[in-house]
Amino acid sequence: MGTAGRVTVDALRRQVAAIERAGDGTRPLAGRRLPVDHGPVDAAIGGGLAAGVLHEILPAAVADSAAAGGFALALSLCLAPAERPLVWIRAAAAVRESGELHPDGLAALGLDPARLILVRLGDAASILRAGVEVARCAALGAVIVELYGDPKALDLTSERRLMLAAEQSGVSVILLRPGAKAAPGGAETRWRLASGQTQPLPMNAPGRPAFDLTLLRHRHGPPGGPWRLEWNRDAKRFEPLHFATETLRRDPDALPRVEPAAPAAGRALWRHAG
Amino acid sequence: MPAEAPLLITEKVKGALVIAARDPAAIRLGLAPGLTLAEARARIADPAVAEADPAADAALLERIADWCDRYTPLVALDGPGGLMLDLTGVAHLFGGEAAMLEDCLKRLNTFGISARIAIAGSADAARALARARPGSIVPPGGEALAVRDLPVTLLGLDAARSLALTRAGLKTIGDLIDRPRAPLAARFGAECVDRIAGLTGLVHHPISPRRLVPVALAERIFFEPVSRTEDIEATLAGLALDVARLLEKRGEGGRRFEAVFYRVDGFVRRIVVTTSRPNRDAKALIRLFREKLDALSDPLEAGFGFDLVRLGTFATEPFDEIETSLDGRARDEDALTDLVDRLGARFGPEHVLRFVPEDTHIPERRARAVPVLAAPAVRWQADLVAGEPPLRPLSLFNPPEPIEALAEVPDGPPLRFRWRRVLHRVARAEGPERIAPEWWRMSDDTLDRDYYRVEDQEGRRFWLYREGLYGQETTNPRWYLHGLFA
Incomplete structure (x- = not known):
């Protein structure tokens, strides 16, 4: 069977599985695809981000860890059914590098801090173990597993374990890897993420969070990007932003591949400073 | 003649090494606690000497107390070197009091611990008898008889009063029991009468068990x-x-x-x-x-x-x-508490946290991360204006990290700053947002902070503040990086 055939069979199996799960109230989103930006990113990943699988986010640089954390949180808000709790498993090293999560900041991105359970652990092996344990709990909305660097404990097997746990429970798992050099590839999608220049507000104030993201790997399609997305906290979704060419400096190879995203028509980008 | 040298445990009292405890060989030689080491050395050649380690002694006693839990949940530490066990209603499980005493002694001996045990109807009687006549088991109500011929020193009064009692010709507890209480109380204190009542089982002094009794x-x-x-x-x-x-x-x-x-x-x-x-x-x-x-x-x-x-x-x-x-909601809740319990059991409850808000506007004190096991979820009050960008960072450094910053005017936003040895040029900035310290917590060195949201030319967003109002509080304000925006 050729690769194309394989992909079709996989897709069919997935559909069957989704139909079988449909009656099960505990996994409302398993097998579904959820829109990210209703635009170019969704188009590149087959109509939306798959729920109940593993997605991997690699910050372009360690300095982008905070942005990647925000992006992971925003993504999990897209993926999680409303009001379900989120779990964020963090390494102590990540806290040293980019600080402790700030509940007001979580709220400012659209997550009620009361919805978050924070698991703070020391070593990668514990984090992965806790990750699998948590991902099995179907009562959750989504899980963010943050691992610093390239720990030995993270290999294809452990990623696969996370993926299986996610598929069983229907809970999406986002693996956040600041300071990582890539390698294991058990995830459904893998993204490179950098902080993007915001659409400035009057008086040259920084605007809503913007992210430059590149699709590095996708199980069921070609890679893509880069795109620039802006997080709309109120609508809980991303919106495409204009690219200024100089911002592509961090990802020059990807430059000619994809047309810049179209601006969101009719949307007021300007607002009054509060 | 002696097979091995006697062992003396010494402690320092007023600069002199004094015997605190000794082994049976030393007892046979008549070396008593309180004797100085110099004097002991004068009496016998080459005693083995070790320094007392009260902490280790206490730890050992705690371990023995832990082990004694097997007999009764009510185990109390009782003075230096003593344990008090409340055997009410448990002796029959071990074949009666005598068998229990035997069993306890035998087991302790196998660990290399010698013990003196007595069983009586009141804690005080048991304590005195264990020291005077180890192995005695007082039948119910027999305390007064059993303690009659014990010396008054076992009343547990201070040395001066014990001496006073002996001087008065009252040598045994029996002598005291026979006397009217009022003159005794007047002469030797109410404590003395109370102790007699305790010894004879008329009054029960409660013991304070080390552990909670399981439900x-x-x-x-x-x-x-x-x-x-x-x-x-x-x-x-x-x-x-x-x-x-x-x-x-x-x-x-x-x-x-x-x-x-x-x-x-x-x-x-x-x-x-x-x-x-x-x-x-x-x-x-x-x-x-x-x-x-x-x-x-x-x-x-x-x-x-x-x-x-x-x-x-x-x-x-x-x-x-x-x-x-x-509707499955209760089931979800169950699944969640199960998960929290499992994570808590494996990694320790202090690693599974949730944020609980505090009533303050100082950013680093806005919330505490507490174990999920210990605190219910509290809804967060956030006044967010639709369309506004995040005004608070996703992550916060505690303590804030000092940076070198350069501003165009002393009270303006920074133009560039150096954090962790990297220079950031500011492309956009908003501020200042002034956060004043709480006056009721204020000490002299807490200054107002002027916060700025800044974005550098790479598109990364930071929360910086200048400490101290220029011209009023300080002429050389310092800059800090407090948090990172997503």
């Missing part, structure tokens, strides 16, 4: 010690069922469970799991214990095996039978 307790005693993991788990499973049944009878569920393993050589290991809701599901309990046992960095060293395993529960609460709900 429900189940145990297994093994004649052949168990050491295999499977056996231990099976034992725990059986005990969990017993405890669950006990709790069911009471209509309660436990929030804290303790498994105690008594190893044959006297070592006692306790393992505690806590649950976020009252629990009496034996299967769930076993899962939690298994998590905990798996996660132990030093595994349950079975050694020669455990001869007693116990499971007790503390902190019980009324337990409502779960109504099976159709």
Whole structure:
């Protein structure tokens, strides 16, 4: 069977599985695809981000860890059914590098801090173990597993374990890897993420969070990007932003591949400073 | 002639080394505590000398007390070197008081510990008899008779009053018992009369047990010690069922469970799991214990095996039978508390956290991360304006990190700053947002902070502040980086 055939069979199996799960109230989103930006990113990943699988986010640089954390949180808000709790498993090293999560900041991105359970652990092996344990709990909305660097404990097997746990429970798992050099590839999608220049507000104030993201790997399609997305906290979704060419400096190879995203028509980008 | 040198334990009293304790060989030679080491050396050649280590002594006593738990849950430390066990209603489990005393002595001896034990109807009588006539068992009501011929020093009064009693010709407790109490109280203090009443069993002085008494307790005693993991788990499973049944009878569920393993050589290991809701599901309990046992960095060293395993529960609460709900919401909640309990058992409850808001506007004190087990979720009050960008960073450094910043004017936003040796050029900035310290906490060195949201040319967003109002509080304000925006 050729690769194309394989992909079709996989897709069919997935559909069957989704139909079988449909009656099960505990996994409302398993097998579904959820829109990210209703635009170019969704188009590149087959109509939306798959729920109940593993997605991997690699910050372009360690300095982008905070942005990647925000992006992971925003993504999990897209993926999680409303009001379900989120779990964020963090390494102590990540806290040293980019600080402790700030509940007001979580709220400012659209997550009620009361919805978050924070698991703070020391070593990668514990984090992965806790990750699998948590991902099995179907009562959750989504899980963010943050691992610093390239720990030995993270290999294809452990990623696969996370993926299986996610598929069983229907809970999406986002693996956040600041300071990582890539390698294991058990995830459904893998993204490179950098902080993007915001659409400035009057008086040259920084605007809503913007992210430059590149699709590095996708199980069921070609890679893509880069795109620039802006997080709309109120609508809980991303919106495409204009690219200024100089911002592509961090990802020059990807430059000619994809047309810049179209601006969101009719949307007021300007607002009054509060 | 002596086979080996007597052992003297010394302590320093007023600069001189004084004997604090000694071994039987030294006792035979008539070396008494209180004698200086120099004097002892003058009497015998080459005694073996060791320095007293009160902390280690106390630790050993604690371990013995732990081990004594096997007889009764009410074990109290009693002065230096003493333990008091409340045997009310437990002696028959060990074949009567005499058999129990025998058993305890025999086991302690196998650990290399010599002990003197007495059993009596009151704590004071038992204490005095253990020192004067170890091995005695006073029949109920026989205290007054049993303590009659003990010396008055065993009343436990201070040295001056003991001496005064002897000088008055009152040498034994019996002498005191026969006298009217009022003159005794007038001459030697009310304490003296109180002690006599305690010794004769007229008054019961309570003991203060070291541990809580479990609400429900189940145990297994093994004649052949168990050491295999499977056996231990099976034992725990059986005990969990017993405890669950006990709790069911009471209509309660436990929030804290303790498994105690008594190893044959006297070592006692306790393992505690806590649950976020009252629990009496034996299967769930076993899962939690298994998590905990798996996660132990030093595994349950079975050694020669455990001869007693116990499971007790503390902190019980009324337990409502779960109504099976159709909408699945209750089931979700169950799944979540189960998850939190399991994570808590494996990694420790202090690693599974949630944020609880505090009533303050100082950013670093806005919230505390507390164990999920300990705190219910509190809804967050956030006044967000639609369309506004985040005004607070996703992550916060505590303490804030000092940076070198350059501003165009002393009270303006920064133009560039250096953080962790990297230079950032500011492309956009908004501020200042002034956050003043709380005056009721203020000390002289807390200054106002002017916060700026800035974005550098790379598109990364930071929360910086300048400490101190330029021209009013300081002429050389310092800059800090407090947080990172997404």
